[in-house]
Amino acid sequence: MSNTTRTDWRNYVREVALAELLEQPPMGGVGQVVQIDERRNNYGGVSDKGPWIFGMLCVSTKELRLFEVDKRDAATLGPLIAKNVLPGTTVFSDEWAAYRCMPGLVNANGTPLNLDWHTVNHSVNFIDPATGANTQRIESEWQKAKRRLVRNGNKTTPALMRSHLAWLWWRSVNARPNVKDKFLRLIEAIARRYPL
Numbered sequence: 001m002s003n004t005t006r007t008d009w010r011n012y013v014r015e016v017a018l019a020e021l022l023e024q025p026p027m028g029g030v031g032q033v034v035q036i037d038e039r040r041n042n043y044g045g046v047s048d049k050g051p052w053i054f055g056m057l058c059v060s061t062k063e064l065r066l067f068e069v070d071k072r073d074a075a076t077l078g079p080l081i082a083k084n085v086l087p088g089t090t091v092f093s094d095e096w097a098a099y100r101c102m103p104g105l106v107n108a109n110g111t112p113l114n115l116d117w118h119t120v121n122h123s124v125n126f127i128d129p130a131t132g133a134n135t136q137r138i139e140s141e142w143q144k145a146k147r148r149l150v151r152n153g154n155k156t157t158p159a160l161m162r163s164h165l166a167w168l169w170w171r172s173v174n175a176r177p178n179v180k181d182k183f184l185r186l187i188e189a190i191a192r193r194y195p196l
Contacts, residue, residue, distance in 0.1 A: 013186065014163035016193050017170035021065070026107075028089030033059040035092045035138035036081065036099070038072045041149060041161070051161060055145075056084055057138040064141050064172035066165040074101035081115075082107055090116040092133040141172075
């Protein structure tokens with residue numbers, strides 16, 4: 001198989017993962033912790049050129065959702081949180097100002113999310129001693145994601161960033177050791193997108 005064919009098929013599979021991600025129900029819920037964080041993807045070393053990536057990690061399921069965003073302000077991050085996090089979820093974040101929107105977030109139906117929001121001040125502690133709030137797992141997952149996005153000097157192109165981020169989500173849900181029939185899950189997702 002030629003490199004071009006292999007690349008095309010990888011792109012098709014990532015597009016299927018992106019379509020699946022966009023239809024996923026929110027994660028978390030009462031008694032569940034979701035850690036959130038934002039980072040700049042530096043396209044292999046140029047720290048001020050890459051896009052911002054906003055991430056959410058459900059600690060219990062290890063589901064990781066990453067989204068490319070133009071800005072990391074409340075107007076951008078608030079709707080992503082509202083769409084992807086269930087009401088009553090405990091959310092851990094750093095003290096980035098944009099997250100102050102969380103107490104007022106509502107879902108698409110206008111229902112208040114009532115998130116149990118806790119922050120950690122990284123200039124003082126990595127784990128808040130009073131609440132246990134931390135972003136260590138999402139930051140660890142972000143490091144793994146960056147290694148996948150910039151592997152062996154191959155940079156992810158801006159046009160394919162969303163599909164690469166969706167593939168990282170797909171792997172977080174379907175490529176864990178306890179998941180059976182990983183390949184079958186992929187075939188089922190392809191069949192949903194391209195029915196006969």
